[in-house]
Amino acid sequence: MKAALKTVLAVFLLVCPMVAAARDRSVPYIPGTRFSDNAIEFPSGKGYGFDRFYKKLDTLMGISRCDLRILHVGGSHVQAGTWTQQLRRNLLSLRYGMDGGRGLVFPYSAAGTNTPMSYTSYSTGNWTFSRCLKPEDDHPLGVTGMSVSTSDPSATIMIDMVERNAREASPGFTFKTVDILGYSTGGAYPVVIMHRDTLVGRRDKASGLWHFDLPHFTDYVRVGVKGLPGELTITGLYLDKPAMGLSVSGAGVNGASTWSWTGCHDWARDIALLKPDLVIFSIGINDIQGTEFRQGGFISNYGKLVSMVRKASPGCAILFTTNNDSYRKGSPNPFTGECTDAFYQLARKWDAGVWNLYRIMGGEGSMQAWEAAGYAQGDRIHFRSEGYDVLGNLLFNAIMDGWRNSRHK
Secondary structure, three states: OHHHHHHHHHHHHHHHHHHHHOOOOOOOOOOOOOHHHOOEEOOOOOOOOHHHHHHHHHHHHOOOOOOEEEEEEEOHHHHOOHHHHHHHHHHHOOOOOOEOOOEEEOOHHHHOOOOOOOOEEEEEOOOEEEEOOOOEOOEOOOOOOEEEEEOOOOOEEEEEOOOOOOOOOOOOOOEEEEEEEEEEEEOOEEEEEEOOEEEEOEEEOOOOEEEEEEEEEEOEEEEEEEOOOEEEEEEEEEEEOOOOOEEEEEEEOOOOOHHHHHOOOOHHHHHHHHOOOEEEEEOOHHHHOOOOOOHHHHHHHHHHHHHHHHHHOOOOEEEEEOOOOOEEOOEEOOOHHHHHHHHHHHHHHHOOEEEOHHHHOOOOOHHHHHHHOOOEOOOOOOEOHHHHHHHHHHHHHHHHHHHHHHOOO
8 A cells, every 4th residue: 555655656746847847938028929828729629639649648747658749740930940849849858768769850951952950961962852842743742742862873861860059958869760761663772871881671562661670779870772773762761769759750841832732642651650649730821922812722722631641640639830920022911810710610620729829929910029029030921940949839838738738627
């Protein structure tokens, strides 16, 4: 009896400080903000998958372990990586040992575009690049929305997990397995190069994945190509470790709209491989940059994506983040309100959550105040890195509030 009481007390003393720590992510004062409205809403009155998500988080916050996977999908807000990294940093700081692997990454350097700040990519040789803004039929895309292809025997890519501009609280990542998403023609296949060793992976032709078990933990990986002539196409890498825990992956493509993502034919296949417990959709800012906004098409496009997620990863929770306030031709974007309404319609249809960033940051015209305070860029569409940190803290606080509330049901 005494032993049981000691166990209960130990769990209580362990978990209670973590519940308090969920409120410790500070946000600055910015005129006009409505940070008091910072919460996840459920317009349908239901939150499909959220109870499951919070129970898994509860397990990780206690003394047990499980796999909890989050995927954040969007445009340039997500490709920049700072928003996702701040959310990742906050979640992993809740308890030592929660790291379940770095998750999904992409060799952006081979594509000639910016790499998220949380890691670095390098490339050698000749690579061709395709992305979902203008997908090519002969290069199907997946969950990253991008691909790089090569027929060059000297071509390599390298992913280094050392965070650029790292902070004291920045998590460090090592991994022991590498899964390469993609496909090949001819006899081409990828290899992992570690010092003087060249590793050949196991190929699952059904999933289009090469799996590599590394001889030791590492924080970088170098990939080459063998078996030429032919062409190797890489659509992403998944970096993992044997231990269970939390992983937060980002998939962002500069300029991508909902239409862009629906053209990724291997989306469902890749979602089945990642098995996310929560998908955070932040797609929409590029859907309202034209001269008109078609709400019906926007809702239809999102419906296709959500349907594929629910089919490929049953039980997955969906969270929509509305567009931030933004400017177009010197004035607040006239379509932001209509687009925000579309997110609520989607949430009601799919029993999903909504995080109303538009209202939280202050509504129409608020981007001007964020720019004046040093948190938004001069285009009044994108944020500065400090602004994305604020978004990461706000989203973290909203998720933690939902978790705490679930414990009192």
